[in-house]
Amino acid sequence: MSLEQLWDEYREHGYRADQPIGVEPLDQFYAALLAFGHQDLARAAELARQAAMSAPDDRVFTEAATYLDRVASQGKHNVYVSGDAFAAFIGGGGNVPLYVATSAALRAAYDEYEQLDVVDIGTGNGHALLPALTPTINRLGVVEPSAALLTELRARLDASGRSSEAFAGTAQEFARQESGGWTIIQATYSLHSIPPEERPELLHRLRDLGQRLVIVEFDVPEFAAMYDPARVRDILGRYQRGLAEYTDDGGLVAQGFLMPVLLGYFDQTAARTTYEQPIAAWAEQVRAAGFTAVDVRPIYDYWWATAWLVSGSGISQAR
Numbered sequence: 001m002s003l004e005q006l007w008d009e010y011r012e013h014g015y016r017a018d019q020p021i022g023v024e025p026l027d028q029f030y031a032a033l034l035a036f037g038h039q040d041l042a043r044a045a046e047l048a049r050q051a052a053m054s055a056p057d058d059r060v061f062t063e064a065a066t067y068l069d070r071v072a073s074q075g076k077h078n079v080y081v082s083g084d085a086f087a088a089f090i091g092g093g094g095n096v097p098l099y100v101a102t103s104a105a106l107r108a109a110y111d112e113y114e115q116l117d118v119v120d121i122g123t124g125n126g127h128a129l130l131p132a133l134t135p136t137i138n139r140l141g142v143v144e145p146s147a148a149l150l151t152e153l154r155a156r157l158d159a160s161g162r163s164s165e166a167f168a169g170t171a172q173e174f175a176r177q178e179s180g181g182w183t184i185i186q187a188t189y190s191l192h193s194i195p196p197e198e199r200p201e202l203l204h205r206l207r208d209l210g211q212r213l214v215i216v217e218f219d220v221p222e223f224a225a226m227y228d229p230a231r232v233r234d235i236l237g238r239y240q241r242g243l244a245e246y247t248d249d250g251g252l253v254a255q256g257f258l259m260p261v262l263l264g265y266f267d268q269t270a271a272r273t274t275y276e277q278p279i280a281a282w283a284e285q286v287r288a289a290g291f292t293a294v295d296v297r298p299i300y301d302y303w304w305a306t307a308w309l310v311s312g313s314g315i316s317q318a319r
Contacts, residue, residue, distance in 0.1 A: 009034055009227075024054075025050075025051040025052075025054040025055035025058065025061060026051075026232075026233070026236070028047050028048070028050045028051035028054060029047070029048065029051040029060075029061055029064065029232075029236070030227075030229065030232055031047045032044045032045075032046075032047035032048040032051060032064065032068065033227070033232065033263075033266040034227060034266075035047060036068065036071075036263055036266055036267065037226070037227070037266045037267060037268045038268070039268075039269065041068070041071050041072040041076075042072050044068050044071075044072070045065070045068040045069050045071065045072040048061065048064045048065040048068045048069075049065045049069070051064070051065065052064070052065040058240070059240065059243045059244070059254075060236055060239050060240055060243060060262075063243065063251070063254045063255065063258070063259050064259060064262070064263070066251070066255065066259075067079065067254075067255055067259035067260070067263065068263070070255075071263075076267075079255075079260065080260050081256065081257050081260045081261065082256035082257070084252065084256065085252050085253050085255070085256020085257040086256070086257050088246075088249055088252050088253050088256075088257075089246070089253045089257045089258070090127065092245070092246060092249075092253070093242070093245030093246055093253075093303075094242075094245050094302050094303050097300060098300045098302050098307060099127055099128055099131075100131075101299045101300035101307070102128045102132075102188055102189075102216055102299060102300070102307065103128055103129075103130075103131040103132040104132070104299075105216065105299045105309050106128065106129070106132035106186060106188070106214065106216075107131075107132040107133075107134060109184060109186075109212075109214055109311065110132070110133075110134045110136060110137065110184070111134065111136075113136060113183060114136065115136050115137075115138050116136060116137055116138065116183035116184060117137070117138055117139035117140075117141075117181065117182050117183045117184075118137050118139070118140055118141070118182065118183065118184045118185075118186065119140075119141030119142070119143065119165075119178075119182045119184075119185050119186070119210070120140075120141070120142050120143065120186050120187070120188075121143045121171045121174065121185065121186070121187040121190055121191070122143065122144065122145075122171065122187055122188070122189075122190025122191070122193070123142040123143065123144045123149075123153055123190075124144065124146075124149050124153070124190075125149050125152045125153050125156065126142075126152075126153045126156050126157065128188045128189070128216075129142070129188075130156060130157070130160065133160075133162065139165070139182075140157075140162060140163070140164040140165070141164065141165040141166075141167065141182070142157075142164050142165070142166050142167070143167045143169065143170075143171060143174045144166070144167075144168065145168065145169055145170045147168065150166060150168055153166075154166060171187070171190070171191070171194060171202060172194070172198060172202055175202055175205040175206060175209065176205070178209055179209075180208060180209040180210065181209075181210075182209055182210035182211070183210065183211050183212065184210065184211070184212045184213075184214055185206050185209060185210035185212070185213050185214070186213070186214040186215070186216075187214075187215050187216070188215075188216040189216060189217065189218075189307075191215055191217065191282075192217055192218075192274050192275055192276045192277070193273055193274055193275070194275070195275060196275050196277075199285055200285065200288065200289065203285055203286060203288075203289035203291075204289045204290060206289070207289050207290040207291055207314070211313060211314055212291075212311065212312065212313040212314070213286060213289075213291055213310075213311070213312045213313070214309065214310070214311050215282060215286065215309070215310040215311075216299065216307060216308070216309050216310075217276070217279065217282055217307070217308065217310070218276060218279075218302065218304055218305035218306065218307055218308070219278055219279035219298075219305050219306050219307075219308055220276035220277060220278065220304075220305045221234065221278060222277060222278060222281075226265070226266060226268070227266065235262065235265060238303065238304050238305070239258065239262055241303040242258060242303040242304060243258060244303075245303060246258070276305075279296060279308040279310065280296075282308075282310050283296045283310050286310055286312040287312065289312070290314075291312025291313060291314065292312065292313065292314060293312065293313050294310065294311070294312040295309075295310070295311045295312075296308060296309070296310050296311075297309055
């Protein structure tokens, strides 16, 4: 599509029509996102380069330009998220104190009980769960749809001497097949992958399966549209903070993880896999599912958004 068409679409998405466009780095970056969304990869790379040249100190612009140059020459399928980059991302920067705070919040919930049974939904490799485990947990369940992550998780649990009941499937599949009896059902940074229309049924079912639900998610604002200029500015600001935490790895995290994720927010051809929302919406959904005494509290001010713990319970079994 032509540059004029991109500017026209920019205006349609809410840019003030009486303002000149095309000269500020943010304008150029926004147009690069639009071009990327329309699969005009060469033009996206060109516009990103212009933004980077106009604002060479803005690392989002410079990293996006580098990434889009590679996308234009190699295709998206060859430059998507890498395992090494994700490992470096999750093991560095603000993720270290984030997961320390998350595990501590889970452990504090366990300490309210003399004995308890815990099931963790979307456990991954146990990054948050394993450091939180206490001797008071009699029965431990883990739910993970990824076969590779579940294999790694089982090995880590075995090495720690922990027995567990593993369910290889989604949260929805687990909820349909499980018989219940859990003291705490928990999900850390995993329920945002559940499509919004499927959440009410899942949360109602979890209310039948356990005494207490503990969710940890990020408090992320909602915007009306993918290309809402306010959304672009919001994501840009968040990624400026995030990239600042990874400056000594030669671009591994930026190019192998953060840029693919950022551009993925604006890819109209990619199936959506995350549906984050404000924490108030999570609390309301937990309450609507039949959980009472809903408690909401922040646990860590992460670069992407503040992480919050949402806890809902029925009749308390705590000591």
